[in-house]
Amino acid sequence: MATENTLSSFVNRWECDENDHLNVQFYFSRFEEADRQFQLLSGMSEAIVGARRVRHVRYHNELRCGDLVSVRSHAALDGPHIFTVVHEMRNASTGTLAATAIDGYAPTAAAAKQIRPRFKNVIKDMPADAAPRGLSATPAPHKTTLASILNAGAQVCFRGTVLPRDIGPEGRADDRFALGAFTDAVPHVWQQTPMNHAYLSQNNFGRVAVEMKLTWISPLKTGDMFLIASAPTSVQSKTFTLRHHLFESRTQRLAAVCDVVALVMDLEARKAVPLPERAAAEISKITMG
Template identity: 55%
Template sequence: MPAIDTLHSFVNTWECDENDHLNVQFYFAKIDEADRQFRFLTGLSDAVVGVRRVRHVRYHGELFAAALITVRSSVAFDGPHVLSVVHEMIDASNGRLAATVLDGYAPQPKAAKDLRKRFADVDAPMPEMAAPRSFDAPAAATTDTADVLLKAGALSVNRATVMPRDCTAEGRAEDRFLLNCFTDGAPHLWERTAMTRAWLEKNDYGRVAMEMKLSYGTVLKAGTPVQVMSGFTGVSKKTFSFRHHLFDSAAGRLAAVMDVTALVMDLEARKAVPLSDAARADITRLQLKP
């Protein structure tokens, strides 16, 4: 069966960042709304399939102010998880694929047959474009402590507090809040390398994420103070990767882990530029130690 439309939306100017395109936190916010609609339309719930373990996002094209957005959603049983929900975000004005989202669930394998029947109307083959590329599909472990990460070379890059406005109707912090913490913290990590703000502005370059993997740990509620600790995890000719760890500061527990593959983009040509030798050397030097 084909995927079903779960969102018709629009890119507002205030949702765009310094690169003049939709900020990643609002990609997540729009996907969250599509997911809520998908759950309403299909009956998918935590009681039926368990909690979401991981959300894997690949960015395929930029969305600029005034872009029309359509999201199509489906269930896939041929993906890397026992049950996957796939969201495809489309630029509705030209039909171009903007992003794919793969949500991973782990219901009991013996329940798969019943789940196939339950979701037969929205069961579709997983699109190849949604398959993880930079990172393994399973959720990352959420057992590290702050002390372990400090010894591995992680840096504290963000502190924030979960406010009621940041929470879902069920009282849990939204993904948009997590992404806001990560994206506000990431520049502090970049600044430790040759890719400083001054260098980016001088060359008219921007910071761009290509792929993200969000693994969930403990639930965050309103009033919870949080801290993000981050470090680099790899580098190649044009791309590099880093990992954010978001802690519940009061409890000392890891609430979420975000893996990111990023690049430097020429904002005039809208193309990736090779990393300098200095940037690669800095990233290698600052990589998290095992």
């Protein structure tokens, strides 16, 4: 039993964000490519295990400009899904674990019986570092409507159009596209909290995600216009969670949901700091019910 080497890459300056580290959309794009390579190497396909139900990412250590990146992937039968694929991303120079992703599948009962013999060469135990921590492993609800979440307190914070460059080889908008849109939307959510742009700038703090769960509900294609409606969902002493909903605008069809665990980072010390004292009360006021 062994992991497969599924990606060797490099952090480019243009992939880094205002926090001077690799933007989350490019973690997802690398996991997407690693997954394609794993499927080729292992013989895995949607025809065997079904469509991916969820991708759950945890960020363990920063990747910064110039860092070398590697990903190793394997299947796990003791993970939180009937069939779980695990991707471990490391700084290839230091060996430090940078991020993990688990992809959840729910093959049919007949297909599940063949999983172990079919993938025996790539099956390995589920690593504890990749297990969900601040978010449940369960995919997001599929039947949410735009009207219901707006009534619950969410606000529209981004609008856009799917462009040809956003389409992956599978013929639909890919993970990088979705995460790029969520990344542009999220500052507008933070702006409604005590951790607004002025507060972050004055203290040399940054907005950081430490865990994300992406659930695709339906595909988007070139030319589709979309909107994102978002809101916080809970708050703790150092972190808060929020949820982004991506809808196709014309029919208000739900396309994707992204759950996030976020925190404030001191950009000089590169460490998390507690939320401002007022944060819990103010975030609770705008939490989606």
